[in-house]
Amino acid sequence: MFSDRFAAGVLAAALDRGLAVPGALSIIGFDDSPVASNSRPALTTVRQDLAEKGHAAAASLVAAVQARTATATETPETPDAARHVVLPVELVIRESTAPPTVATLHDPKGRSRKAPAAARRRAGYHQE
Numbered sequence: 001m002f003s004d005r006f007a008a009g010v011l012a013a014a015l016d017r018g019l020a021v022p023g024a025l026s027i028i029g030f031d032d033s034p035v036a037s038n039s040r041p042a043l044t045t046v047r048q049d050l051a052e053k054g055h056a057a058a059a060s061l062v063a064a065v066q067a068r069t070a071t072a073t074e075t076p077e078t079p080d081a082a083r084h085v086v087l088p089v090e091l092v093i094r095e096s097t098a099p100p101t102v103a104t105l106h107d108p109k110g111r112s113r114k115a116p117a118a119a120r121r122r123a124g125y126h127q128e
Contacts (some may be wrong), residue, residue, distance in 0.1 A: 003030035022098035041095030
């Protein structure tokens with residue numbers, strides 16, 4: 001739940017400084033905590049299944065303990081029970097994000113800067 005809280009703090013700071021969110025800045029959190037849906041504008045976030053995350057952590061812990069126990073009776077070496085687990089996540093799009101606009105392609109001092117081609121296409125900005 002920390003990431004959505006952090007993103008909400010960034011959102012508050014941006015709004016205090018007069019930045020348009022979205023517009024001048026898009027903000028994304030992580031965890032889909034109540035903070036995300038209760039912020040104004042509501043935060044776009046990445047949702048993860050906390051129950052599944054807990055089950056995976058518990059299964060990894062049990063496997064590590066079992067591997068250590070089995071190895072302790074066979075050899076004094078430390079078991080290599082660590083594994084990489086990838087859990088599914090879901091992007092929850094709310095009001096704090098938007099594609100870049102032509103206005104965001106300029107810095108505060110008015111100097112033009114070119115956004116990556118993919119961002120220009122998504123924003124409908126085509127310049128030859």
